[in-house]
Amino acid sequence: MGRQPCCDKVGLKKGPWTADEDKKLINFILTNGQCCWRTVPKLAGLLRCGKSCRLRWTNYLRPDLKRGLLSEYEEKMVIDLHAQLGNRWSKIASHLPGRTDNEIKNHWNTHIKKKLKKMGIDPVTHKPLSEQTQNPASQINQVQIIQQQPVTTSLKIGHQNGEQEKTDTSHESSSTLTESKEEDKVETPTLDDIMNSFCTDEVPLIEPDEILLPSGPTPSSSSSSSSSSSSNSSNFLGDLELPEFEWACNYSDDNKSSSNSMGLWDDDFMSVWDLLLNDNDEVDRKIADSGSALKQCPKMAMDQEPWAYGFF
DNA sequence: AAAGGCGTCAACCGCCCTCCA
């Protein structure tokens, strides 16, 4: 009541965003902050739906985004979180600072799914494929057993989730809702929980040399272009290459805190953004002069938003 | 070298929940 519709979608532009549109959106949000997306396109001079602006900002323009391929460590976290949470990409993303749900979802569908299948693991249930094909009923029995027992670990919830997706694509079934409520009660896993749970109970068929270890170089080339090759599994933030940010949260923090505490608008960031808004050539020069961190960036991404890399 | 296939990912769609008038 009393509110205007988000947009009438008449005469609105769709499709890929242009650099000019990006600039307008960034400029507007820098000036006005994030509020009332409905009014953003009008005030920013964009022929876009407010929703489209929000998506563009959250998935692409946000300064705290960490772009490039997921590191192996991040991948492992995604896999394990997916085992616990199912396709709740936003929740998964909340555990991976600088990553968006869309990015993780895409990465899951394009990379991780294949990897898991290749390893003989069902990406939905996180169970060995052979076990399921041989005795599909055992999966159901397992779920029933789990449902009868009090939930004590997040991993059990994950299995339950996986089964839910396998048997019922609707995420809004009653059991899912119940499970969703229970999930909130369950303590968020710590990093140790993740590390201890990954590739152990979940993937018994994996050969040791197939396990993606967080440390050391890996012969696998499937993620060779990953933005960061992990070198020390104990240094979680280091693996995530987030030296510029002071994360107030750690992995075990509540979901909500993941992206709220970063120093988004520090002086360096603002100066770079100012360059973006005022002088693209200057940005190009800065990139050319920048160190190795920028050189690691995928070319495509560099071409699209050079300022978004390295500086943030 | 060209054409078709495949992989990737940004963006859109539509549903749902929450909040507000």
Add this chain to the structure above:
DNA sequence: GTGGAGGGCGGTTGACGCCTT
């Protein structure tokens, strides 16, 4: 209390680039 808008979320699509034949 009710209805509608705002925003979040997951699924899907389509464009584009790379690879293979």
